[in-house]
Amino acid sequence: MxxxxxxxxxxxxxxxxxxxxxxxxxxxxxxxxxxxxxxxxxxxxxxxxxxxxxxxxxxxxxxxxxxxxxxxxxxxxxxxxxxxxxxxxxxxxxxxxxxxxxxxxxxxxxxxxxxxxxxxxxxxxxxxxxxxxxxxxxxxxxxxxxxxxxxxxxxxKVLADVGLLGMPNAGKSTLIAAISNARPKIADYPFTTLHPNLGVVRVGPEQSFVVADVPGLIEGASEGAGLGLQFLRHLQRTRLLLHIVDLAPFDEGVDPVAQAKSIVAELKKYDDELYHKPRWLVLNKLDMVPAEQRAARVKDFVKRFKYKGPVFEISALTHEGCEPLIQAVYQHIRAQQVSEQQPVEPDPRFAERPA
Incomplete structure (x- = not known):
């Protein structure tokens, strides 16, 4: 539908x-x-x-x-x-x-x-x-x-704990299919995702969280370019954003750092509160990077991107690195839920009377 x-x-x-x-x-x-x-x-x-x-x-x-x-x-x-x-x-x-x-x-x-x-x-x-x-x-x-x-x-506005954002073809749909029960359309061309997909990630017995995959963002999304403005609203209710980056772009001459910075700029233009929401960096498609070059490429990206938060290196296609990402996300969400729970003050009418 x-x-x-x-x-x-x-x-x-x-x-x-x-x-x-x-x-x-x-x-x-x-x-x-x-x-x-x-x-x-x-x-x-x-x-x-x-x-x-x-x-x-x-x-x-x-x-x-x-x-x-x-x-x-x-x-x-x-x-x-x-x-x-x-x-x-x-x-x-x-x-x-x-x-x-x-x-x-x-x-x-x-x-x-x-x-x-x-x-x-x-x-x-x-x-x-x-x-x-x-x-x-x-x-x-x-x-x-x-x-x-x-x-x-x-x-x-979809209700999800985690929102995936990134450029088209960054691997967001592949990731949500790898870690959850969602089965979005996956193809090797941009804008495969045309509407948000929700998936439930099972971490353990009675332990789960909901992740949302929205259409890929491009430069100018906050002003209506592509599908970004139509679906950026769905990221406003999430507790955590996962910024998915294609570390091995198919087109030569494409700079992943420039793409990642453009996404961050669009978030700031659209909503300052969304910009300051917790955002983790997820470097995807490591299976397409030679093993001897992975460490250097990751280090170079983080340095040029000037990012100081959590960084996860994964391959959504082969599921490499997905399990540590899931566990870390769940612990973060759980900690937020606990901190949001206000202690209940005892009713003074039922306080224990001194003997």
């Missing part, structure tokens, strides 16, 4: 039902009094985070979503029934934005999370609501309130 990470929809909650004007009519009850009921509430519009979805493509073909209006009030003290609610299933990681103002309204970050994105209108009052000691035969009623109507922009 084609990956779609943006969509525009119009939603309308149901209007409330109108109140009813009615009087009690029974034999021998000459002055039965008012018995017009209230109108029913209009249906709400909910959004739920469905972990089985990974695209917003359904909303490209169905833009208008309306909930049912509430039933009108009736005589004999009968209130109108509430309108049926509707629930829109969206992928986890969807951001709901007001299409007119650009304000972010909601974010669906937890599987199963359900939020109300449009409230149904309240029902109108029937004439029994206006009965009083001085108004025993009221003929007043109120119409139902209109439901909320909104034009929304849906934007999907």
């Amino acid at each position: 084609k990956f779609v990470d943006e969509a525009y929809i119009d939603i309308a909650a149901g209007d409330g039902g109108n109140g009813c004007v009615s009087f009690r009519h029974e034999k021998y009850k000459e002055f039965g009094g008012p018995n017009g009921g209230d109108g029913g509430r209009g249906g709400h519009v909910f959004a739920v985070a469905d972990p089985s979805l990974n695209t917003l493509v359904d909303f490209r073909f169905s833009r208008r979503h309306e909930a049912k209006r509430g039933q009108h009030g009736m005589g004999s003290d009968m209130f109108g029934a509430a309108g049926d609610d509707i629930t829109l299933k969206m992928p986890v990681g969807t951001i709901v934005t007001d299409a007119e103002t650009g304000d972010v309204l909601y974010e669906l970050l937890t599987p199963g999370e359900c939020i109300m994105i449009a409230k149904g209108g309240d029902g109108g009052f029937g004439n029994m609501r206006f009965k009083s000691a001085i108004n025993r035969a009221p003929r007043q009623k109120t119409p139902g309130w209109p439901g909320e109507r909104k034009s929304l922009k849906l934007e999907l």
Whole structure:
């Protein structure tokens, strides 16, 4: 299925039902009094985070979503029934934005999370609501309130612990296929990856993390060149970035250092927070470098790139060096998760009393 990470929809909650004007009519009850009921509430519009979805493509073909209006009030003290609610299933990681103002309204970050994105209108009052000691035969009623109507922009940012970035043909798809259960398209030409791929990396029993492979970046990606601007957003929620570098480019005259620096520059232009996110250097395709030249080429690259963080030398094709990379990534993510967990303060009401 084609990956779609943006969509525009119009939603309308149901209007409330109108109140009813009615009087009690029974034999021998000459002055039965008012018995017009209230109108029913209009249906709400909910959004739920469905972990089985990974695209917003359904909303490209169905833009208008309306909930049912509430039933009108009736005589004999009968209130109108509430309108049926509707629930829109969206992928986890969807951001709901007001299409007119650009304000972010909601974010669906937890599987199963359900939020109300449009409230149904309240029902109108029937004439029994206006009965009083001085108004025993009221003929007043109120119409139902209109439901909320909104034009929304849906934007999907994939939720992953680790993001892979690099030039086209750097070997990102080969790496995610080697270390996870993802099976992306792999070929020997640029821009093989046209949409993000997610894979779960199993480190051990109940030990895993999620890695995302996004389309390759080129110079000018932050300004819309290639596919970069469309998918750079997917790296914003990751905990760690792995900068994949082709240490043995196919084309002669191509400088891997210049390519790597251009990627870093695009990150800084796009988002300063993304630029300062933890980023490790992964030198790939060592199987294509003669064994006697590997150490010198790696040393030369790190020196010219002026990089001082962790460096991993791998071959995604032969899986060489992948296991140490996986273990290091998991330990880093686990340490971040532990540091983010805030200690729970004990409730003073249940503190132990002195003897």
